Amino acid sequence: MEIRDLTKEIRDKSIEYAKPKELDRLSTSWYQEDLLYSGKGKTIFLILPTPGCSWALGPSGGCTMCSYISDCYLKPIETPKIIELFEKELSKWDYAEDYKNGDKIAIKLFASGSFLNPEEVPKEARDYILQKLADSEEISEIVVESRPEYVKKEVLDEIFEIIGDKLFEISIGLETSNEETRLNKINKGFNNKTFEKAINTIKEAKEQYNIKSKGYIFVKPILLSEREAIDEAIETASYCEDIGVDRVSCCPATIHRGTLIERLWKRGSYNPPWIWSTIEVINTIRDNVKIPALMDTSGFGSRRGPYNCKKCNKELKYKIIDSNFDQSKIEHDCDCKKEWIAEVKFSDLNKSKTPTKHLPLY
Numbered sequence: 371m372e373i374r375d376l377t378k379e380i381r382d383k384s385i386e387y388a389k390p391k392e393l394d395r396l397s398t399s400w401y402q403e404d405l406l407y408s409g410k411g412k413t414i415f416l417i418l419p420t421p422g423c424s425w426a427l428g429p430s431g432g433c434t435m436c437s438y439i440s441d442c443y444l445k446p447i448e449t450p451k452i453i454e455l456f457e458k459e460l461s462k463w464d465y466a467e468d469y470k471n472g473d474k475i476a477i478k479l480f481a482s483g484s485f486l487n488p489e490e491v492p493k494e495a496r497d498y499i500l501q502k503l504a505d506s507e508e509i510s511e512i513v514v515e516s517r518p519e520y521v522k523k524e525v526l527d528e529i530f531e532i533i534g535d536k537l538f539e540i541s542i543g544l545e546t547s548n549e550e551t552r553l554n555k556i557n558k559g560f561n562n563k564t565f566e567k568a569i570n571t572i573k574e575a576k577e578q579y580n581i582k583s584k585g586y587i588f589v590k591p592i593l594l595s596e597r598e599a600i601d602e603a604i605e606t607a608s609y610c611e612d613i614g615v616d617r618v619s620c621c622p623a624t625i626h627r628g629t630l631i632e633r634l635w636k637r638g639s640y641n642p643p644w645i646w647s648t649i650e651v652i653n654t655i656r657d658n659v660k661i662p663a664l665m666d667t668s669g670f671g672s673r674r675g676p677y678n679c680k681k682c683n684k685e686l687k688y689k690i691i692d693s694n695f696d697q698s699k700i701e702h703d704c705d706c707k708k709e710w711i712a713e714v715k716f717s718d719l720n721k722s723k724t725p726t727k728h729l730p731l732y
């Protein structure tokens with residue numbers, strides 16, 4: 371339990387030193403091309419103001435790589451305020467014009483935690499938001515994120531009573547199918563059974579509703595070598611397909627402030643994955659599974675994100691983004707590839723994953 375205690379300690383400290391937030395500045399949004407279920411289209415990405423992820427604020431301290439709560443209010447927020455900020459963000463984008471010109475439009479609602487947890491997004495706010503989206507003829511797909519324990523049939527019934535036949539996707543941060551990694555290295559706090567229960571609830575609801583599921587795969591948790599991280603991500607995608615997840619999205623590690631992953635990184639015991647590793651992951655997943663597989667490129671080429679070399683970082687990032695649209699495989703070469711091959715080959719030998727008891731944690 372050392373990892374959990376440390377995560378809690380680091381989390382408490384970062385909350386203690388967090389500057390008070392201005393509520394009006396906690397929502398944000400952007401609008402860009404994206405791969406929808408209906409093909410290439412446009413998505414409004416909208417971050418809702420919330421008190422923060424209950425898992426991170428609770429006694430567990432949350433996940434070892436995540437600092438979303440540092441962008442949250444940490445106190446309850448009145449429903450009218452959530453609605454006001456949601457409306458403000460939505461009104462920024464002229465998606466109606468794109469819809470008229472033939473584009474398909476989706477919205478991704480991020481709650482920096484679980485949209486389906488009423489303690490994070492009150493039911494009245496959730497109902498209002500969904501009603502507004504149900505009334506919009508332009509928006510055809512709604513995507514939210516949630517931990518699996520909040521995926522319940524009653525909640526799905528409430529949602530679809532409002533949104534009718536619009537497509538609704540629930541994205542769940544599975545991170546890995548390896549229970550040991552998820553529990554003891556990510557501190558995620560749920561097992562495969564809980565995830566499978568949520569996926570089954572979604573699968574059964576498909577008889578009535580236009581519902582989909584997505585699994586997030588975290589590429590390179592702490593205490594895994596580069597090789598192990600690649601293999602686990604690939605295995606996780608196959609596991610997702612086997613149990614009936616509709617699509618997967620790989621999220622390579624970036625170093626968030628105020629997390630255990632940051633502490634290890636600062637002390638030289640952890641590095642985010644090579645971009646080459648993310649390419650091996652996504653190319654192999656696309657060979658192995660039939661469901662769509664996406665690779666997130668946030669933080670690529672930055673000091674705290676996946677990195678190859680100055681020569682190829684940017685080009686590869688754009689190649690990966692393009693490949694997400696047509697699900698093609700990425701081909702590229704660069705001098706730095708040799709270095710990556712050596713690291714992947716020898717990382718298990720030279721112990722680049724440091725055993726827990728030798729970690730420079732304090």
Ligand code: SF4
Nearest residue numbers: 423426432433436483
């Ligand atoms: S990854 Fe998800 S569940 Fe974990 S702390 Fe972050 S928001 Fe909460």
Ligand SMILES: [Zn+2]
Nearest residue numbers: 679682704706
């Ligand atoms: Zn390179």
